[in-house]
Amino acid sequence: MAERQYPLNIIIRAVDQITRPLRGMLGRVGQVTNGIRDRLLDLSNRSGLPVLVQSFRNVGTAVGDLAKRVATVGAGIAAMATAASVAIIGIGASVAETGERCGNSLRVLASRSRPCRSCSTLPGHTVSKTTRC
Known part of the structure; x- marks a missing residue:
């Protein structure tokens, strides 16, 4: 064809x-x-719709900023709480160590003490080996 x-x-x-x-x-x-389109745009402007939309955007931005700040503050508080916990644990360990030393010293002192022979009439009165009554 x-x-x-x-x-x-x-x-x-x-x-x-x-x-x-x-x-x-x-x-x-x-x-x-x-x-x-022009009439709808005019109606929208007269009704305040753009202002309302911008307000919602501003609220959304403010909420986002607040969430970021709360997260930042929360992280700071968590860091301080962690540092405080470590300090308290360290203080507790020092106190326990000091208590253990004192307890050992008291046990040593108690093992060295004896009842007073010269004034045995006073109940519970003890004198160490180095001290005389």
């Missing part, structure tokens, strides 16, 4: 004849939608 060839100007005129009404319709639809 042989294809027919048409001159370029005939093809362009045919396309123009088909698209001209479509372009006209699209132009009228565009004018209508522009008018509707």
Whole structure:
């Protein structure tokens, strides 16, 4: 089958004849939608909708900032609590060590003490080996 060839100007005129009404319709639809869009934009501005939207954005930003600050403060408090716990544990260990030393010293002193022979009439009175009554 042989294809027919048409001159370029005939093809362009045919396309123009088909698209001209479509372009006209699209132009009228565009004018209508522009008018509707302008009216909706005006109504939106008069109702305060952009201000409300911006307020919600500001609230969202403020909540996000607050959450970040709370997290930062919480991390600081956790770090201080950890340091305080380590310090308390260290103090407790020192107190326990000191108590153990004192207890050992008291046991040593108690093992060296004996009842007083010269004044045995006083109940509970003891004198160390180095001290004489």
